[in-house]
Structures are given as C-alpha cells and as structure tokens.
Amino acid sequence: MTARDEGADLRPIDPSPVVVLIRPQLAENIGSVARAMGNGGLFHLRLVAPRDGWPQDRAMRTASGAYRILEAATVHESVADAVADLHRVFATCPRPRHIVKPLLTARGAAAELREIGNRGLRMGLLFGPERAGLDNDDIAHADSLIRYPLNPDFMSLNLAQAVMVMAHEWWMACDETPARDMITHKTHVATKGELENFLTHLIAECDASGFLRNAPKRPGMVRNLRHFFQRGEVTEQELRTLHGVITELAHSRHQPSPEPEHGE
Amino acid sequence: MTARDEGADLRPIDPSPVVVLIRPQLAENIGSVARAMGNGGLFHLRLVAPRDGWPQDRAMRTASGAYRILEAATVHESVADAVADLHRVFATCPRPRHIVKPLLTARGAAAELREIGNRGLRMGLLFGPERAGLDNDDIAHADSLIRYPLNPDFMSLNLAQAVMVMAHEWWMACDETPARDMITHKTHVATKGELENFLTHLIAECDASGFLRNAPKRPGMVRNLRHFFQRGEVTEQELRTLHGVITELAHSRHQPSPEPEHGE
Structure with missing residues (x-):
C-alpha cells in the first residue's frame, strides 16, 4: 500500500x-x-x-x-x-x-x-x-x-x-476507547475457575516433586505462588501453555537425564 | 532571544x-x-x-x-x-x-x-x-x-x-490548569452589583432618550438588554468603557450635530 x-x-x-x-x-x-x-x-x-x-x-x-x-x-x-x-x-x-x-x-x-x-x-x-x-x-x-x-x-x-x-x-473528546484494555488473540482472559484449575495442577506437581515437603512452610509457599499468578490478567491460552510446561517438567523429572556428550 | x-x-x-x-x-x-x-x-x-x-x-x-x-x-x-x-x-x-x-x-x-x-x-x-x-x-x-x-x-x-x-x-496528567478560565488584564470579572450599576445607567439613558417609550413593550425590552449583558463574564474595565460609551452617546444627543462639510 x-x-x-x-x-x-x-x-x-x-x-x-x-x-x-x-x-x-x-x-x-x-x-x-x-x-x-x-x-x-x-x-x-x-x-x-x-x-x-x-x-x-x-x-x-x-x-x-x-x-x-x-x-x-x-x-x-x-x-x-x-x-x-x-x-x-x-x-x-x-x-x-x-x-x-x-x-x-x-x-x-x-x-x-x-x-x-x-x-x-x-x-x-x-x-x-x-x-x-x-x-x-x-x-x-x-x-x-x-x-x-x-x-x-x-x-x-x-x-x-x-x-x-x-x-x-x-x-x-468523543472517543470511547478504554484507557486500559487487555488485548487477546484467539483467546480470552482466564476466569478464576480456569486459574484455580491450573493452580491445583501446579501445586499437585510441586507436592509430587517434593518442592513443598517442608510442612510448616507449605501454606505460605502455596500462597506466594497464588499471589504471583493472580497479579495480572492471565489468558486461557497462557494457562494452557503453563499446564504444558508443568506437565513436561514433571514428566522429564521421571526420565533419566541424557548423558553429557563429553562424558566423564 | x-x-x-x-x-x-x-x-x-x-x-x-x-x-x-x-x-x-x-x-x-x-x-x-x-x-x-x-x-x-x-x-x-x-x-x-x-x-x-x-x-x-x-x-x-x-x-x-x-x-x-x-x-x-x-x-x-x-x-x-x-x-x-x-x-x-x-x-x-x-x-x-x-x-x-x-x-x-x-x-x-x-x-x-x-x-x-x-x-x-x-x-x-x-x-x-x-x-x-x-x-x-x-x-x-x-x-x-x-x-x-x-x-x-x-x-x-x-x-x-x-x-x-x-x-x-x-x-x-498532572497539570491543574482550568479547562476554561477568563483572562483579565489589570481588571477583574465584574460582580453582579457592578453589572447592575451599569444596567441602571443604561436603562436610565434609554428612558431619557425615548428608546423605551413604548410602555407595554418596555419590560420585555429591558429584560432583553439584561439577558445580553448577563451572557458572558464581563470585566470591571469593560463596564467602565461601556459606561463611557453610554454617557458619550447620551451627551452628544443633546448637542447639535456638526454640519456636513459639503453643505446642502
């Protein structure tokens, strides 16, 4: 053009x-x-x-x-x-x-x-x-x-x-664009239910991995994780990606790491 | 500069x-x-x-x-x-x-x-x-x-x-200039009392000149004049000028007009 x-x-x-x-x-x-x-x-x-x-x-x-x-x-x-x-x-x-x-x-x-x-x-x-x-x-x-x-x-x-x-x-003077909006592409801002679903997944894997094994500290650590993910408007698509990251990290933990090429 | x-x-x-x-x-x-x-x-x-x-x-x-x-x-x-x-x-x-x-x-x-x-x-x-x-x-x-x-x-x-x-x-975003103000130079916006003083002068001279001689129409004509002068913020200095205009017009009315130069 x-x-x-x-x-x-x-x-x-x-x-x-x-x-x-x-x-x-x-x-x-x-x-x-x-x-x-x-x-x-x-x-x-x-x-x-x-x-x-x-x-x-x-x-x-x-x-x-x-x-x-x-x-x-x-x-x-x-x-x-x-x-x-x-x-x-x-x-x-x-x-x-x-x-x-x-x-x-x-x-x-x-x-x-x-x-x-x-x-x-x-x-x-x-x-x-x-x-x-x-x-x-x-x-x-x-x-x-x-x-x-x-x-x-x-x-x-x-x-x-x-x-x-x-x-x-x-x-x-006659524009009605919101002063702040969230642009999303083929997705939408996640509902609290979708976010809760992700947090449940995250915390379950954290428990399984042993990351939350310190029982007295566990409630505070869980709250910190919740606070972080509540801070901005996360989209449904981003939650799907994060679900994938968690699953993949948890999965690869159960697999043996590949040998470094140069050996030892 | x-x-x-x-x-x-x-x-x-x-x-x-x-x-x-x-x-x-x-x-x-x-x-x-x-x-x-x-x-x-x-x-x-x-x-x-x-x-x-x-x-x-x-x-x-x-x-x-x-x-x-x-x-x-x-x-x-x-x-x-x-x-x-x-x-x-x-x-x-x-x-x-x-x-x-x-x-x-x-x-x-x-x-x-x-x-x-x-x-x-x-x-x-x-x-x-x-x-x-x-x-x-x-x-x-x-x-x-x-x-x-x-x-x-x-x-x-x-x-x-x-x-x-x-x-x-x-x-x-942090400016406090009024969106609309009245700028005045060595004067101030006239009070209603100052305006009333002027309107009294104006109406008296209108009466004296015969402009308001139609008694049934007089109240409406006076109101129209009032409405006009109430429309904007008039300054004290402008009122003094208008007092002068009224006085001068009323004064010259009592004087004979100068003869046109070319006569008749």
Whole structure:
C-alpha cells in the first residue's frame, strides 16, 4: 500500500472545525499540518496569505498521503474573509497579553468544540505563523483563546505539532476507547475457575516433586505462588501453555537425564 | 532571544519516562522528537542503532533549542541494553497483532506512568522506526502497549508527532490548569452589583432618550438588554468603557450635530 493509497479514504467527518493557518511560512509545515489533521479526523483547511503562494509541491511531500485535505484547502486574503461564514472562532496563542478573553486548554477547547458542533454551528481554529504567532489583530477575530499547558521552560511548539495536539484532543473528546484494555488473540482472559484449575495442577506437581515437603512452610509457599499468578490478567491460552510446561517438567523429572556428550 | 537561549533552561523534571527511539532513520526526526519532549517536560532520550549514526547536525537544526536533550542522549546497540535499568516499559504500536498484552490509550498510559514514577520506578517509552514501526521482538521487551485512538482512515503518525501526543498527555496528567478560565488584564470579572450599576445607567439613558417609550413593550425590552449583558463574564474595565460609551452617546444627543462639510 503506497502512502497515497493510505490517504485515499480521507474525507470530512462532520461536524468538525476548520483549521485556519494565518500567514504560514513553510510549505513543508502546511503539509505536516494536513497529515496531523487527517490523524485527528479534521479535514477543512484554510490558508490566509501563505507566504510562498499556493499550491506548493513541498506541502504534498510532507503530507504523507493527506492529499485530499491539501487539494480541498482554500486560500484567503484576510482573516476576516477566512472566518466570515463561521459562528465561533478559537485562536491558539502561547502567551496572551493585555487581552480579556476566555482562555481554554486544548482539552477544554475540544470539549467546547464538540458541543458547538453538535448544535450545528460552524467553528474554526486559528494558528499563527511559525515565527511570530498570531498578532493582536488576528486574535481580535476570535471568541476564545487556547493555550496548551506545557513545560514553561520550553513552550515553543512547531506549527504541525500544535495542530497535532489539538487534533488528538478533538478526536479524544468523543472517543470511547478504554484507557486500559487487555488485548487477546484467539483467546480470552482466564476466569478464576480456569486459574484455580491450573493452580491445583501446579501445586499437585510441586507436592509430587517434593518442592513443598517442608510442612510448616507449605501454606505460605502455596500462597506466594497464588499471589504471583493472580497479579495480572492471565489468558486461557497462557494457562494452557503453563499446564504444558508443568506437565513436561514433571514428566522429564521421571526420565533419566541424557548423558553429557563429553562424558566423564 | 535566540532559539538556543530558549532551550537553555531545559533540564530533567523527574520522575519522567525515558524516550527510546528504536532504529530511527532520519536525524531531522530525532531533533523534532527532542523538541516535542522538551515541550512536554520529558528529557531522557536513548537511541537504539540510529541508522545514520550519532551525533548528527541535522538533528540540531530541527531541535529548535532542545540541544540539552540531544547532548544528553545515549546510544545503545540493542533494545535489551537500552531498557536494562528500567522497571516498566511501554511500547507505542499502531496495530498490535497476535499479541497478548495490556493496551492503553496515550492518556491511560500517561496516568499509569505518573503513578509508576511516583513509586520511584524507572520507566521507558519505546517508539519504532519511521517506516515500519516496532517489530515483534522489540515489542516483547514491553510490559504494555500504547495505541492512540485516531482517525481509523488515517492512522500513520509522524515519529515526532507520536512523541508530541505522548509528551502532551504526560504533561496534562498532572497539570491543574482550568479547562476554561477568563483572562483579565489589570481588571477583574465584574460582580453582579457592578453589572447592575451599569444596567441602571443604561436603562436610565434609554428612558431619557425615548428608546423605551413604548410602555407595554418596555419590560420585555429591558429584560432583553439584561439577558445580553448577563451572557458572558464581563470585566470591571469593560463596564467602565461601556459606561463611557453610554454617557458619550447620551451627551452628544443633546448637542447639535456638526454640519456636513459639503453643505446642502
């Protein structure tokens, strides 16, 4: 499967916010932005006064298959034009100063965007140019600001990284994947009964081998073995393998060991 | 302030997980990974068998100031060597197959990593090479897998983007920034009393101007005005500005308008 094929299924998953890149400088970054948008289920891209014009081959090269996003992108002369048909606009802004506005984390913004989109309103996310970020006139077009909580000693984010964080939060805001799951392949997590069956086998062979011959210590040793096997989610298939290991070890104990080749 | 200065304060914020890049191909990506790590408060970087050797000037160019992370990075011959001193290892893995392991979202993994770190255990995050990702032998070194929930039609993530998502989640897992706040500059959100004071002024001038002269409609019109000004958090400074606007409009109403210059 080629990179181009990989992006062939990319399409709008609406409602989703428009990403507005304001005066972007590097075409490579525009391509990387498109890739990040595709990852997070965003599709609509608008470019305000891209420095080197549009379209750009260099953007295609970094988009890694997100061509449909770049092909559907529109170019605008001003921020006002780019947001004219939108109902709510959020501006990403690392260090807002002298501004009175609601300020959201990426996560907070994603939750609000989901809620706004569900009401049928069109929404946009403004990202500033690589070097300088949004200026005060750009920000005046926004209802709210977004600032990502990040390491205060190193806040400067690459443009595509900034879009990636927002795209991931947008996707997560309505994703229902369990935070922790157990993946199993052609098997299932063992029930306590299946585990008990294995422990009975293990302890019987331990008794037979003499490993548990110290009667006063035996209850504690059995408990330790139980604790170990109870610690994680063991699968039915793993128990079968362990049954096999125990049987084989116990069996080979009754057989004479093969002579070492070099003899003595 | 130069880019190099910007990263001068970068230092470990421990406990924090080690980022292990396995067979990374492009030095530019290693630099971008360092930048993303710095953004999210990660510092410890290990490289297993980097394709083009190490160090690399091209990594410095994309690190955007995160030089200290690159300078402290260590190179390892094998995954086993890179993780030997760690207690818990998580592997990022877009499409785990035929594997039985716990599977976490980036957010779920960040929460577990915080908990593990708080217990004084050392932890690592494995990221595979750009094109192929981690192979099954690499993954066998991990306790758990991490898979980001993302657009199933476009899952392929740039290496530095993958690190950025994890670094942002790591930072967010113990960040206390309110999801929504109101930023104010040399002012504060107005109290209901301050708002009432303004509304009294507004309504008095509306009465004086005759805007509310329709007695049956007056109560509804007053309520509409109240609803509008109650909708968001207005600041004390904005109320002072609005007081000024009302006073000025009411004052100029009593003055004769200046003659238009061209006369008639």
